Amino acid sequence: MMEFPDIAIRTIAWGKVLLVAGGAAAAYLLLRRPRQPWLFAALLSALMVAFYLVLVWPLQRMWWGNNGDEMFILAYLSQVLKGSPWNDFYYHGLPQFYPPLYFWLAGLVSRLFAENAVTAAKFGVATAFGIWFLGTYVVLRIHDRRSDRDVRQPDRSWWWVLIPLAFLFLLDFSDVFLKPYKTLPGLGVALWIGLYAREIAMKRWRPLTYAFFGISGGLLFLTYYFWWFMAIPVMLALALSAPNRRAALARFCGVGVIMFAVASPYVVPLLLSYQGGMENWQAFYFQAADFSTWLPFADWGWRMPLALAGFAGLILLRRDPFVRGNLCLLGFSYLYQFGSILLYLVGSHPLQAANPFKFLANAALAVGAVALGQWVWDRYVAGRGEPVRQGAVVAMLVVSLPLWPMTGFLDNDITRLRLIESLPPSQMAALAPKLAAAVPDWQTRTWLTSGTPDLNAYLPIHYFVAHNPHFSHHASRYGERFQVIEQLAAAGSAAQFSDALTQTPIDAMLFWKNDASGEYPFFFWMDNYPNAGKEGKRTFSREVVDGLGWTRAYEDGSWIIYLKP
Numbered sequence: 001m002m003e004f005p006d007i008a009i010r011t012i013a014w015g016k017v018l019l020v021a022g023g024a025a026a027a028y029l030l031l032r033r034p035r036q037p038w039l040f041a042a043l044l045s046a047l048m049v050a051f052y053l054v055l056v057w058p059l060q061r062m063w064w065g066n067n068g069d070e071m072f073i074l075a076y077l078s079q080v081l082k083g084s085p086w087n088d089f090y091y092h093g094l095p096q097f098y099p100p101l102y103f104w105l106a107g108l109v110s111r112l113f114a115e116n117a118v119t120a121a122k123f124g125v126a127t128a129f130g131i132w133f134l135g136t137y138v139v140l141r142i143h144d145r146r147s148d149r150d151v152r153q154p155d156r157s158w159w160w161v162l163i164p165l166a167f168l169f170l171l172d173f174s175d176v177f178l179k180p181y182k183t184l185p186g187l188g189v190a191l192w193i194g195l196y197a198r199e200i201a202m203k204r205w206r207p208l209t210y211a212f213f214g215i216s217g218g219l220l221f222l223t224y225y226f227w228w229f230m231a232i233p234v235m236l237a238l239a240l241s242a243p244n245r246r247a248a249l250a251r252f253c254g255v256g257v258i259m260f261a262v263a264s265p266y267v268v269p270l271l272l273s274y275q276g277g278m279e280n281w282q283a284f285y286f287q288a289a290d291f292s293t294w295l296p297f298a299d300w301g302w303r304m305p306l307a308l309a310g311f312a313g314l315i316l317l318r319r320d321p322f323v324r325g326n327l328c329l330l331g332f333s334y335l336y337q338f339g340s341i342l343l344y345l346v347g348s349h350p351l352q353a354a355n356p357f358k359f360l361a362n363a364a365l366a367v368g369a370v371a372l373g374q375w376v377w378d379r380y381v382a383g384r385g386e387p388v389r390q391g392a393v394v395a396m397l398v399v400s401l402p403l404w405p406m407t408g409f410l411d412n413d414i415t416r417l418r419l420i421e422s423l424p425p426s427q428m429a430a431l432a433p434k435l436a437a438a439v440p441d442w443q444t445r446t447w448l449t450s451g452t453p454d455l456n457a458y459l460p461i462h463y464f465v466a467h468n469p470h471f472s473h474h475a476s477r478y479g480e481r482f483q484v485i486e487q488l489a490a491a492g493s494a495a496q497f498s499d500a501l502t503q504t505p506i507d508a509m510l511f512w513k514n515d516a517s518g519e520y521p522f523f524f525w526m527d528n529y530p531n532a533g534k535e536g537k538r539t540f541s542r543e544v545v546d547g548l549g550w551t552r553a554y555e556d557g558s559w560i561i562y563l564k565p
Contacts, residue, residue, distance in 0.1 A: 019406035074457035078117035080107025095269035101222035102181035128180035167367035186359035197325025214258020310365030313372030432458035438554035451523030494547030
C-alpha cells in the first residue's frame with residue numbers, strides 16, 4: 001500500500017479546498033454576474049495559479065523527475081537564470097536553437113528570487129496560468145474594441161474565457177504545466193487563426209491591424225515556432241479563398257514581414273550559425289506512435305463528449321469565419337501527419353508527425369466545442385426563463401467536475417506517486433556548489449562529463465557533447481563530436497587519449513568514480529531511429545585518464561574533477 005508523507009496529504013487536501021472554494025465562486029459569478037466575464041477569467045487565473053503553486057511548492061524536482069524533456073527545460077532556464085540568455089543551453093559560442101521567449105521571460109524575471117531552474121520553472125508555469133485566462137481575455141477584448149469591422153460582430157467576450165477553459169479540459173493536466181511553452185502558444189495560435197480568418201476579408205486594414213497580427217504572431221513564433229508549420233498554410237489558404245484575393249495576399253505578406261522582424265533576434269543568429277553546417281537530430285527522433293490515428297472522441301472518458309462536441313462544432317458551424325479558420329487548422333494537422341508518412345515512405349525523416357495533435361488540434365477542438373455550446377445556448381436556453389438558465393449553468397458546472405484538475409488529476413494514483421517522488425532534492429543540488437567552489441571559472445570551460453544533465457538545473461555548464469542528440473544544437477554537428485568520444489573510449493594509453501583531446505576545446509572533465517570497475521563511465525541517450533532512442537554507455541580507462549597529468553580539482557567518494565593544466 002502506498003504510504004503518503006504528511007506534506008503530500010496536505011497538498012491533496014488544499015487542492016480539494018480550492019475546488020470547493022473555486023466552484024462556489026464560479027457559480028456565484030455565473031449566476032449573478034453573467035455580463036462580466038472578465039471576473040470569471042480573473043477567478044480562473046487565480047484558481048489555477050493557486051492550485052499549481054499548492055501542488056508544486058514543496059517539490060524539489062520537476063513533476064516527472066529531473067530527466068527526459070525536463071532536463072532540456074531546466075538546462076535552458078538555468079542558462080538564462082545564471083548564464084547568458086543569448087547562449088545555447090549546452091554549447092559555447094552558439095545562439096539558441098529552441099524558441100526562446102518563454103525561457104527568456106521566466107529565467108530573467110526569476111533572477112530576482114530563484115536560486116535554481118526548478119524554482120524558475122515553477123514561476124514560469126504559474127505565470128502561464130495567469131496569462132491562460134485573464135491575459136487571453138484582456139488582449140482579445142482590447143482587440144475586439146479597437147478593430148474595424150465592415151459588419152457588426154456579435155459579442156463573444158465569453159468565448160475568450162470558455163475556449164481556454166475547454167482547452168484546459170481537453171488536455172492532460174500534467175502536460176499543461178510541464179510544457180507551457182507548447183500549450184499556451186497552441187491556444188494562442190488557434191485564437192490568432194480564428195481572428196485572422198474573421199478579418200482577412202475586411203474591406204480595409206488599418207496599420208493597427210497589421211501591427212496586432214504581426215507582433216502577436218511574431219511573439220507566438222518566438223515562444224514555439226512548430227505550430228506555424230500548420231498555421232502558415234492555413235493563412236495562405238484563407239487569403240487565397242478571400243473575395244478580394246489580391247488584397248488578402250498583400251495582407252498575408254505584410255503580416256509575415258512584421259512577424260519575421262519580431263522573431264529576427266532569434267531567427268537571424270540561428271540561421272547564421274548554420275553556415276558551418278548542421279545536423280538536425282530532432283528530425284531523427286521518431287517512434288511508431290507518431291503515425292497513430294488521432295481520434296480523441298474514440299477514447300472513453302470524461303473528455304470524449306467535449307472532443308466530440310468540438311468536432312461537431314467545427315463542421316456544423318464552419319460558416320463562421322472564426323470556426324472555419326480552426327477547422328482548417330485541424331485539417332492541416334492531419335495533412336502534416338500524412339505528409340510525414342509519405343516522407344518516411346520515400347526514405348526521408350518525418351519531423352514530429354504527431355506533435356500537432358495533443359496541443360494545437362485540441363485548441364481547435366476547444367473552439368468548436370465553445371461555438372457549438374454557444375449555438376445550443378442561443379437556440380434552446382437563452383430565451384427561456386431565468387430558472388431554466390440558472391439550472392443549465394449549475395448543470396454545466398456539476399458535469400464538468402471530473403475535468404477539473406482538483407478532482408480527476410489529484411485522485412489519480414500516478415499523480416500521487418509523482419508527488420511523493422518529486423519531494424526530495426536531486427543529488428546534483430549538493431554537487432553543484434562544490435563544483436562551483438572547486439572550479440571558479442566553471443562557466444568559461446568546456447566540459448566532458450559522465451552524463452550528468454541534472455547538474456544543469458543548478459549550474460549551467462557548457463558541454464563538448466550533449467548527453468542527448470535530440471537536445472543538441474543543429475550547428476554543433478553532434479555526429480562529429482560523438483566520433484571524438486568514440487576515439488577517447490578506444491584510447492589504450494594516455495598519449496592516445498591526449499591526441500584525441502587535441503581535436504577538442506575540452507579543458508575540464510567531471511567523472512563518476514563510485515564504481516569498482518576501474519573505468520570512468522560516460523552515459524548518454526542514443527538515437528535509435530525509427531524506434532525513438534535508447535540508453536548508451538561508453539567507458540574511459542581510469543589508468544589512461546589518470547595518466548594525462550591533469551589537475552585534480554575536486555574528489556570525493558562519487559565524483560572527480562580534472563582540469564587542464
